[in-house]
Amino acid sequence: MGAGQPNSGGSGEPGPVRLLGDGVAALMAVLRAAGREVIGPTVRDGAIVLRPLKRPDDLPRGWHDRQEAGLYRLDWEDRPTRFAHAAPAQGWKRVLHPPEACVGTAYRGGIASSAEGADAGPDGPCWAAPEASPPLRAFFGVRPCDLAALSVLDGILANPAAGYHDPAYARRRRDTLVVAADCASPAATCFCAGMGTGPGVGDSGFDVALTELVEGDAAVYLARAGSPAGAALLEAVEHRPASDAERAAATDQTVRATKAQTRALPADPRAILARATEHRHWADVAARCLACGTCTLACPTCFCATVEDATSLDGVTAARTRRWSSCFTEAFSYIHGGAVRGTRGARYRQWITHKLSAWYDQFGTSGCVGCGRCVTWCPVGIDITAEVAALSETRPSHRRRGPARRPVDGSATPRRRKDDPPAP
Template structure:
């Protein structure tokens, strides 16, 4: 979704400013005052989750996460940063494309039925702490659901717009956070989506844990506007103009995260997988895969759904619901006569080849943005980058 300054004359995006913790509080207050529900990272149930945030005090100050294949835990960090963690088990997809949605309801009306579709306006949500990989995931889903991508490219999907997604996307205010730390399952740098946000946001923050405002010892944030709405909000916040040292510190933080990437995706994953559909590696990974669908549930771009109809006991009321599903379930590929993909091998191959290869044919982009969630939250630690690398290495041996 395009988020730019007005096109009349020169862009009016202001220079970045530096906010302290009070400024971050003012940002949240301003968004809430404008009628937004602010959703941001919070510490709950031993993880960093995305929940409503009422003030800066709700953020996970001082906490970091340790992630690896099939492993996630929180621990105190060395400092008192608000955004030193990486991505958690939830993505912003659940707020733009909810796990359960009512498509329509029907009620008996005399000898026929009256069908009603939801007409409630999209909620005004402000997303605080959106990482570059998740911004890229939003752009991917924009293509999938027929919303004009933020970079202006079209994959021909605009004829088939998901109106609910489009409305929620248009109503959202995006506050990105550039990463100053990467985890062991992160690989956004190798797929070109991070660790710095390239666009698609209203405001972008870069945390400068070592910076201090005059007379204060709190962390500071370099805040830059990415849209006219972001610029208008930034002008209302207490801060000081960013100097050359602040900008340099922000760039150094991002480059530090880039150097910490724990994984890397092979550069030619799409054509590599397309020419290796019968590779023996698929059987090896299928022997480990539990077909639990965790990878698809935590993925910020997966969009598989199913439709359910239900009626009350009288038969006078009917509802049609859409809910998330997964290509790892046997029933997902069911057609008249049975399921197409009955083996774990075929289901894992479908997921990985769609994500990294055939997604290009459908939507003009990869379906993977390098967030690493599928690696972290796989119970047996299956690593999508390792599987792609193993197939590539086998070609070299041939």
């Protein structure tokens, strides 16, 4: 409740407060006491990932991530910080828009249950239990870029005015409190500053915003409420008004984090992409791209999914499951007669053009929030900022002639399709 709502004022304190004692532990305790599942960053399998947190020690205290194009490593130092990391390996869409969700199960003789989130029945071959009423949750330590991503997803999936409103998403979102945290240690792949989404938490989209400061050998936390629910949460933990020095330290930290960012998208990517449909650079990307779909699945705003049906062996039940999909698969653009986008270049062009350009036309915002996940987690380190820079260069655009690019796998030259990018 209240998540995603701008501060309505009237409750809570006007300025940031300094949490006393271990403020983070106190906040987590209040959230858990209220029956909320607290989900936040924790170390697992060599990365900071988002998982349910049982105790404050689950937070990545002392861990720092090194992210570069196609590279992720964790280092530990004996430091008190719990949020000295950039974007976790996964985005929050994992929780709100799960990778695999049962849409409904039909039984022979009538649809016993259908519609989003309904009970799938006792024996349905349903691999992910649907959430009839999702658990109360709290997202803990949400990075500003991910806060922006939640806002993008909300506009798409929790937007009753839109034809694509997803009630299951909206329900999960409604029952989620958001505790955001300023980013003090951006990675080399981050470019939120240029996107205007970070590294400091803005004025809306959260219930509580935290700033982690280091004082001596201890981490201390400033907090401000962004909603009545957030204000109530802060009321429940010990605090005092933040001093001017603490506020200044928080501001300084954000300024430093802004200056520390080395990557940025060129100005006006929307226009660059709109102009670049026939750019020669697509063939260059295609030579490096693996078409594995990682960028789309790691992206915190990519929401595409496919719906698949499966029947039980006796044919009595049929379960419908929604799974994350990717525009880098052949099936994604498969229509009568074949796939519209047969080549890697066409698929990369589709993704980046939608993300940075067509997204505005469709949803009124950029689809990119500058979290850098597509750069880090691309197995071969394809860098969206560098690709847009290359696409912004005026190079003779290719005229539509000549043979199609020969695929590296050595199979027969595919028939050229209308949507193929130009051959080199």
